[in-house]
Amino acid sequence: MATSALSADLHGSDGNIRSRPLAIARWLEIVAAFVVVIVLVGGITRLTESGLSITEWNVATGILPPLNEAAWQEEFAKYRATPEYRLEASVGGMTLADFKFIFFWEWFHRLLARLVGVVYALPLLWFWMKGAIPAGYKPRLIGLLALGGLQGLFGWLMVQSGLVGDMTDVSHFRLSLHLLTALLLLGGLVWTARDMRRLAREPAAAPAPLTAASALVAVVLFVQLLLGAWVAGLNAGHAAYDWPLMNGRLIPEIDWSSGFVWTLTHDPFLLHFLHRWWAWIAVIALVWLARRVRKTDRLASILVHSAFGLMILLGIATVLSGVSLWLAAMHQLTGALLVASTAWAMHSDGVNRQSRRAQ
Incomplete structure (x- = not known):
């Protein structure tokens, strides 16, 4: 029984002994769990009206939040220039502490997005270099990576829609595109993980x-x-x-x-x-x-x-x-x-x- 399970884990549909469908399935399930968490945090970000608190997309420098009072004041000044602040938030007398609260959720949402990219891309590269990906699945795995990148792009386009004119909210069309792309990615991850688990049990199984x-x-x-x-x-x-x-x-x-x-x-x-x-x-x-x-x-x-x-x-x-x-x-x-x-x-x-x- 143990020998059979080990053989199923090591062999893919192409008979390649280095193929690791069960390990890939587990990795994809971890990524799917991250996507579920980011959908939750995205919902909190929307409900707390935090999505427009960060007005720029800085891939590298945006990883860290403001680290001193001057940096916080600079970010707050950028937010005060947005239509949302001028037409809504300023009415309630938003303080710097209030701003830090909404900034946290948007920053955390973006941090998770970066983390999902790393958790997906680095193991994918490792599996690829080790020849561990079963035959025929490389295009699908690359497609899921591209879908994740598109989801991030749609997220920034969504934010941009709320920073122009007299908009106090993001476009609900772009919001739906951002959310539904994340859910499509989630479905694709789960589907591919199920294919991999089946392949681990039945090395000749087709998708x-x-x-x-x-x-x-x-x-x-x-x-x-x-x-x-x-x-x-x-x-x-x-x-x-x-x-x-x-x-x-x-x-x-x-x-x-x-x-x-x-x-x-x-x-x-x-x-x-x-x-x-x-x-x-x-x-x-x-x-x-x-x-x-x-x-x-x-x-x-x-x-x-x-x-x-x-x-x-x-x-x-x-x-x-x-x-x-x-x-x-x-x-x-x-x-x-x-x-x-x-x-x-x-x-x-x-x-x-x-x-x-x-x-």
């Missing part, structure tokens, strides 16, 4: 395919995540603090005078309403996916059910609490865990299709 059913579930979940990102970016969670009604109505009053497209993409009451009720369509899709894999991967089925159940409860609690910081942050964290568990179940669905075709 799991994406089934039509899983693709449909992914589209439904994508819509819900997009709506959630827009709700966050527009502070639309504050549109109503009751549930299941919205301000005492089942269907809120919507002002369509600005046109259908603008209202669909900007109106906080409509987006809040859609996010609430599309969630149940997502639940139907996720239950269907979980049932498809229940017999062959019960753990994946349990994780999907647990994640969407907890996410719905946290979503309702967030609304009823008047958008409590920590409830809202936990809601976003659970969203990341839901993406990870859904990617796992979708992978299992693909493996099931391969098994049926092989029979």
Whole structure:
């Protein structure tokens, strides 16, 4: 048994004795955990309105926060020149201590982003140089690295959108692009880790395919995540603090005078309403996916059910609490865990299709 496990760890689908699929799977799972944490910290950064506290992107020098009073005053002066400070923060009489609080969350978010890049890139280089990557997986691993770089770029473009004109918030379109790219990266990491674990058990296993059913579930979940990102970016969670009604109505009053497209993409009451009720369509899709894999991967089925159940409860609690910081942050964290568990179940669905075709 031990000899068989060692052989599975050392051999890839190309028979290369240096191939290390199990080690690569564990590494990818660690990176995925980092991405979950950065999604959580990103949510806190947004909820504390900290995202515009750092007005520049300095790849090297930005690693360290200000180290003396003069440096803090310089950073605070840059923030005071932003539209957010001039039009909103200054009204409340922001102090340097207040600024240090919001600066911390944005700085920590960026530090984690740099750390994720290092935790991914350096082991990838090591596995590559050692010839430990199974045949056919190098392009995918490079693609995940590029996706991580794009996610960072989208983050800076998002910040820039809140530093121009009279903007006091970042563009909710760019925010959604930033967040959804992170979640796509998370799904890709989980999927590839599952491929690697399977390869460690079955050296001749091919990558799991994406089934039509899983693709449909992914589209439904994508819509819900997009709506959630827009709700966050527009502070639309504050549109109503009751549930299941919205301000005492089942269907809120919507002002369509600005046109259908603008209202669909900007109106906080409509987006809040859609996010609430599309969630149940997502639940139907996720239950269907979980049932498809229940017999062959019960753990994946349990994780999907647990994640969407907890996410719905946290979503309702967030609304009823008047958008409590920590409830809202936990809601976003659970969203990341839901993406990870859904990617796992979708992978299992693909493996099931391969098994049926092989029979």
